[in-house]
Amino acid sequence: xxxxxxxxxxxxxxxxxxxxxxxxxxxxxxxxxxxxxxxxxxxxxxxxxxxxxxxxxxxxxxxxxxxxxxxxxxxxxxxxxxxxxxxxxxxxxxxxxxxxxxxxxxxxxxxxxxxxxxxxxxxx
Amino acid sequence: xxxxxxxxxxxxxxxxxxxxxxxxxxxxxxxxxxxxxxxxxxxxxxxxxxxxxxxxxxxxxxxxxxxxxxxxxxxxxxxxxxxxxxxxxxxxxxxxxxxxxxxxxxxxxxxxxxxxxxxxxxxxxxxxxxxxxxxxxxxxxxxxxxxxxxxxxxxxxxxxxxxxxxxxxxxxxxxxxxxxxxxxxxxxxxxxxxxxxxxxxxxxxxxxxxxxxxxxxxxxxxxxxxxxxxxxxxxxxxxxxxxxxxxxxxxxxxxxxxxxxxxxxxxxxxxxxxxxxxxxxxxxxxxxxxxxxxxxxxxxxxxxxxxxxxxxxxxxxxxxxxxxxxxxxxxxxxxxxxxxxxxxxxxxxxxxxxxxxxxxxxxxxxxxxxxxxxxxxxxxxxxxxxxxxxxxxxxxxxxxxxxxxxxxxxxxxxxxxxxxxxxxxxxxxxxxxxxxxxxxxxxxxxxxxxxxxxxxxxxxxxxxxxxxxxxxxxxxxxxxxxxxxxxxxxxxxxxxxxxxxxxxxxx
Numbered sequence: 001x002x003x004x005x006x007x008x009x010x011x012x013x014x015x016x017x018x019x020x021x022x023x024x025x026x027x028x029x030x031x032x033x034x035x036x037x038x039x040x041x042x043x044x045x046x047x048x049x050x051x052x053x054x055x056x057x058x059x060x061x062x063x064x065x066x067x068x069x070x071x072x073x074x075x076x077x078x079x080x081x082x083x084x085x086x087x088x089x090x091x092x093x094x095x096x097x098x099x100x101x102x103x104x105x106x107x108x109x110x111x112x113x114x115x116x117x118x119x120x121x122x123x124x
Numbered sequence: 125x126x127x128x129x130x131x132x133x134x135x136x137x138x139x140x141x142x143x144x145x146x147x148x149x150x151x152x153x154x155x156x157x158x159x160x161x162x163x164x165x166x167x168x169x170x171x172x173x174x175x176x177x178x179x180x181x182x183x184x185x186x187x188x189x190x191x192x193x194x195x196x197x198x199x200x201x202x203x204x205x206x207x208x209x210x211x212x213x214x215x216x217x218x219x220x221x222x223x224x225x226x227x228x229x230x231x232x233x234x235x236x237x238x239x240x241x242x243x244x245x246x247x248x249x250x251x252x253x254x255x256x257x258x259x260x261x262x263x264x265x266x267x268x269x270x271x272x273x274x275x276x277x278x279x280x281x282x283x284x285x286x287x288x289x290x291x292x293x294x295x296x297x298x299x300x301x302x303x304x305x306x307x308x309x310x311x312x313x314x315x316x317x318x319x320x321x322x323x324x325x326x327x328x329x330x331x332x333x334x335x336x337x338x339x340x341x342x343x344x345x346x347x348x349x350x351x352x353x354x355x356x357x358x359x360x361x362x363x364x365x366x367x368x369x370x371x372x373x374x375x376x377x378x379x380x381x382x383x384x385x386x387x388x389x390x391x392x393x394x395x396x397x398x399x400x401x402x403x404x405x406x407x408x409x410x411x412x413x414x415x416x417x418x419x420x421x422x423x424x425x426x427x428x429x430x431x432x433x434x435x436x437x438x439x440x441x442x443x444x445x446x447x448x449x450x451x452x453x454x455x456x457x458x459x460x461x462x463x464x465x466x467x468x469x470x471x472x473x474x475x476x477x478x479x480x481x482x483x484x485x486x487x488x489x490x491x492x493x494x495x496x497x498x499x500x501x502x503x504x505x506x507x508x509x510x511x512x513x514x515x516x517x518x519x520x521x522x523x524x525x526x527x528x529x530x531x532x533x534x535x536x537x538x539x540x541x542x543x544x545x546x547x548x549x550x551x552x553x554x555x556x557x558x559x560x561x562x563x564x565x566x567x568x569x570x571x572x573x574x575x576x577x578x579x580x581x582x583x584x585x586x587x588x589x590x591x592x593x594x595x596x597x598x599x600x601x602x603x604x605x606x607x608x609x610x611x612x613x614x615x616x617x618x619x620x621x622x623x624x625x626x627x628x629x630x631x
Contacts, residue, residue, distance in 0.1 A: 013440060019447030022454055058436075085439050087484050088432070106443045107476035110450070111506045 005121050006032040008050035010041040010068060011083070012060045020054060020083075023110055027117055038063035038071070045072045052121035054113075055100075057084040057091055069098045079120035083108055133342065137330045142196045144327035149189035151320050156182040168247065174301070175312040176247040177320075178234045180217060184249075184257040185320050187214045191264050192324070196331055199268075208265055215261035218254045225251055229308070250313035252289055256321040259286045263328050279328075280336015286325035293318035295363065299370055365390065431488045435479045442476040466507075467543065467597075473503055474539040478531050491531045493524040493562060493570075500535055501542065501560060508546040514555030515546065521562040524570065524628075533604040534572065534626070540601050541574035541622055549578025549620060556619075568628045572610075575621025581614075 007029045011017035014036075021031045032048035035041035037060045045053065053072070057065040069080045079101035084091065087105045095103055101120045104112050155177050159167030168176035191207045191214075221233045225248070232248035239245065249257070263282040296304030297315050305311045333342045340348055341355070369383045378386075446469055453465040477500055481491040501517045504510075510517065526534065538560065545558045558576045565571045605612050608626045615621040 013444060013447075015444050016447045019450050022451060026454065085436055085443065085480075087480050089484075105480060106439060107446055107473050107480075107503075108443075109473070109503060109507050111509070 002124050004028055004030040005051040005123060006030050006048055007117070007121065008033055008035065008041065008044055008048065008053045010035045010038075010053060010059065010065060011056045012036045012058065013056075020113065023113055024054075024117065027114055028123060029117060029121070035059075035068075037061040038065065038068035041065075041068040042071045045076060045078070049076070050078060052101075052117070053078055053080045054116075055080050055082050057082060057086055057095065066094050066098050069100075073098070081116045081120060130344070134333055137333045137342065138196055141327040141330035142193060144323045144330070145189050145192040145196065148185055148320050148324045148327065149193060151316065152177075152182045152185035152189060155316070156186060165243075168244070170314060170316045175250070175305075175314045176244075177314040177317045178232065178247050178249045178253075179238070180221060180233050181249045181253050181257070181314075181317055184214045184217055184261075185317075185324065187211070188257070188260045188264060188324055189327075192267075192327055192331060195264070195267065208268055211261045211264040215258055215265070218249075218257035218261065221249045222251060222254045222258070225249075225254070246312075248312065250311060250317075251309040252293060252313045253317050253321070255309075256286055256289055256325075259283075259289075260321065260324055260328065263325075267328065267332060276332070276335035276339070278336075279332060280338060283325050283329045284337065286321065287329070290318050290322035290325060294322060298367070361394075362391075428488060432483055435483045435488070439476050439479040439483070442472050442479070446472050446476070470504065470507060470539055470543055471536060471600075473507070474500060474535040475532065477503065478528060478535050481531070482528055490525045490527055493526045493531075493534070494521040496526070496531060496535065497521050497538060497560065497562060500538055504539065504542050504546070508543070510546060510558075513550065513553070515550050516557050517542070518557055518559040519561075521560065522564055524562070524564060530608065530626070530628070533607050537572070537601060537604050537608070537624065538574065540597050540604070544597060545574065545576040545578065545620070549576040549580075551579060554578065564628075565625070570626040570628050571623065572626060573621055573623040575615065575619060577619040579619075580616055581620050 007024050009017050009020050009024070009031055011020065011034065014034075017034045021034060024031050032050050033044040035044050039061065041053075041055070041059075044050075053069070055065040055069055059065055059068070065082065065084070072078065072080075080098070082095050082100050082103045083106060084095070084103065085106040086092075092103065102116055104116065155167050156179065158164050159177070160179050160182070165172070165176075170176075187210045191211050194201070194205065194207055217233065224232050224236065230246065230248060232254075234248050235245070259282050263279060263286070266279050266282065293304065293310055293313050294315075296310065297318070304313075329338050332338065341351055342348065366387065369378075369387060372378050373380050373383050449465050449469050449472070453462045453469075456462070477496065478491065481496050481499070482488060485491055498519055498521065501519055505515075505517050542558060542560070549558070550556050556577045558574065560572075560574050562570065562572045601612075605624060608624070610624045610626040613623045613625075615623065
């Protein structure tokens with residue numbers, strides 16, 4: 001039996017995270033955790049070893065999504081797709097320092113999430 | 125200064141000018157009628173032994189004074205009545221007199237027409253008087269209308285020179301009239317001639333308060349207020365000081381040359397103090413300006429940050445609503461409910477998209493129609509899976525800046541029309557094109573058309589009575605159009621199309 005790839009969702013808005021979770025799971029993936037803060041994201045990435053990360057930029061706490069991705073990058077190479085509400089140039093430039101797999105600007109469509117999953121984390 | 129106060133000030137200054145001009149007229153006509161007509165020497169020469177006012181001078185003054193009075197009473201009537209011919213005649217009189225004096229000093233235009241055997245024979249229009257008359261007549265001609273370049277400045281220059289000459293003559297009379305007459309140009313310029321021309325130039329200046337340097341003097345700025353406060357001292361100070369110095373020399377208190385030293389040093393000192401004071405004021409003003417600029421910049425950037433934050437929150441909330449709707453739609457098996465929820469989500473997306481563009485906008489209030497609609501269409505194409513159905517969206521959208529007040533309803537209108545086309549125009553796997561055209565019509569109209577090459581309204585399945593769905597869409601469309609003040613037209617040639625003509629006046 002094939003094992004569903006693990007996806008980590010980093011998003012401080014619980015409702016939005018919940019929607020992503022239902023959406024991602026409906027596409028046959030396993031959501032291994034939802035992180036609200038950068039520290040939580042790093043911990044979950046270490047513990048759960050996800051195959052892909054959906055990363056929001058604004059998070060609870062002082063550190064943001066780019067900090068979290070940089071920290072994860074030190075021990076693990078994982079495609080990170082940013083899902084952010086900030087489309088100002090500064091935010092985009094900051095995200096680009098992390099070499100993201102893709103950047104999705106909110107509002108995101110279900111189809112965009114699906115595309116990202118197929119491109120960066122195809123099911124076996 | 126408020127406009128009403130400005131007008132009141134103008135009225136006051138013009139009344140003052142008219143008053144001064146009336147004095148000039150009265151004085152010159154008295155000299156002419158009583159002094160020359162009835163041969164009263166006192167009126168001609170003012171004081172025995174002083175030069176008299178020539179008949180030609182009195183005539184010239186009278187002409188200028190009357191001209192100015194009529195112009196002040198009614199400028200348009202003055203223009204019609206040919207007042208300027210009188211001014212031109214006065215100018216000619218002055219120039220002819222100057223020419224005659226150049227040929228033979230002491231023999232002016234008066235000597236050409238009249239021969240007296242008594243002391244009246246020598247009375248002629250002095251060169252300085254002729255120059256004053258020429259300047260006054262020119263100023264009157266310039267005054268008629270602001271037609272040529274630098275008219276106001278030319279007017280200020282003319283009247284300024286006139287004031288300078290007459291004040292020089294008047295001061296000369298006070299200090300040492302004999303010394304004054306030793307200067308050829310001023311010789312035989314009567315005291316009351318100088319006074320009358322002084323009043324005439326003053327009246328000319330006051331009658332055009334917005335022209336030339338007079339505008340600085342009577343203007344509303346703080347610099348003008350300062351000028352008005354200090355002008356009396358600036359004019360009277362040197363005069364009183366020099367007079368005191370003269371008295372001191374004549375009384376034998378100081379030597380005439382030492383007086384010069386005192387005056388030179390005091391003059392230099394005053395100038396330096398004035399310059400220092402101006403520099404100090406300038407520095408203080410610059411500092412104040414810098415400070416307030418800084419505050420303004422900070423307030424502006426605060427506003428920007430705050431507004432961006434608000435847009436973020438709005439967008440987040442919209443994403444939140446979208447997530448709830450999506451969860452609701454995934455929950456049941458009711459496909460009609462899912463379809464309705466998906467319709468609502470498309471509209472919420474359009475709203476989010478406006479805010480996404482606003483966050484990126486430089487002024488945080490205007491989005492570019494092209495960027496916004498192209499994004500919106502690509503979102504809709506993906507959302508409705510148009511690619512997979514073989515339906516393309518083609519756009520030809522002009523780059524028009526759009527205020528958010530208009531961007532929101534326009535975005536929703538497009539959403540509604542594209543959704544309808546995607547839903548009804550291409551049934552049974554039919555492929556086709558939805559084309560969106562937006563362009564300016566003139567300066568203040570936007571023509572927006574959404575059309576498709578599908579089966580048309582009659583061929584659409586469901587159509588108007590699609591369970592009330594179309595009804596809600598239609599209602600939304602109508603209310604948005606009325607909010608935009610737009611006119612709606614529909615076309616049904618080769619498919620179906622809707623054209624909106626939207627006024628853009630407020631953008």
